[in-house]
Amino acid sequence: MPKFKICGILYVGEVMQIHTTQDTIYIDDAQYFDPEATLTSGQVFRFDCVDNVWTIRVQAEFAQIYQISPSKYKILCSNPNFFVNYFDFFTKYDNIINSLSKFDELADCMEYGKGVRMLRQPLLEVIINFIISANNNIPRIRKSLDMICSRFGSPTNFGYAFPTLDELLNISIMDFEECGCGYRAKYLVDTIRILATTDLLTALPNMSTAEARRELIALPGIGPKVADCILLFGLYKFDVFPVDTWVQKIYTQDYHGTQKSRTKIADFFVSKYGELSGYAQQYLFYHKRKDIKLI
């Protein structure tokens, strides 16, 4: 069943052809991989672009993505095995894209966003990122996370790591405020304390979507929308549809919906797109914001 072998050998996916060396992943058929689309689609915040080279940091890992021809990329990175999983190269996107493209209202945004991949991000990092994201904007979220990592993360050969749970425990409310987190500072400190004193982080991945959602919403700074983002980006649950201000605009402007409650809007989309809801949401979100420059 595994279509990939670890390290050195040619990886043959049904969608993408990939091979690795000790420090590089080569992508030879990037029909469903675009670094800009993936990194600027609002699922992740510790990225940058200089001279058309995209960099992404996660935990203590680091990757640089170079385009070598229209459909070929190389990813120079700290750990190829880690990043093959992180970029979700084990998942076949042709089926997902084709299924969603059959919905007339999604055809355009699927074509526009077919290079977006759903990153398989570490749970703790996603929880912190999306508590900060509440009622905030992406440039400011990026800036805050940058400051948090450079002040409280450990130095590596290629910049600062995201703080570990132990390192996060040492961050005070005032520290988070100095990193521009505003009133979310207290939520962060309180949630970090709970995560460090319970088994939630190990228990959450084994729960159903509904169960995990209940547990997440009980944490300070996490409501329905942030919980859905954590379920999607940190627990890889796809039967969720995070509703933020942009999705609300999509719902009223493009779907001509009349509900005002975000819970009901989320229900509307999940009943429409089912197990592919999380993907649909991400492509819609990316398409709706196509004129907003982040770099």
Add this chain to the structure above:
DNA sequence: AACCAGGTGGAGC
């Protein structure tokens, strides 16, 4: 200068 940003918590009903 109001309004917005990948909303949440709390009070009041």
Add this chain to the structure above:
DNA sequence: GCTCCACATGGT
């Protein structure tokens, strides 16, 4: 269950 409102902060 719901509907209001305050909340940090930087950008337009």
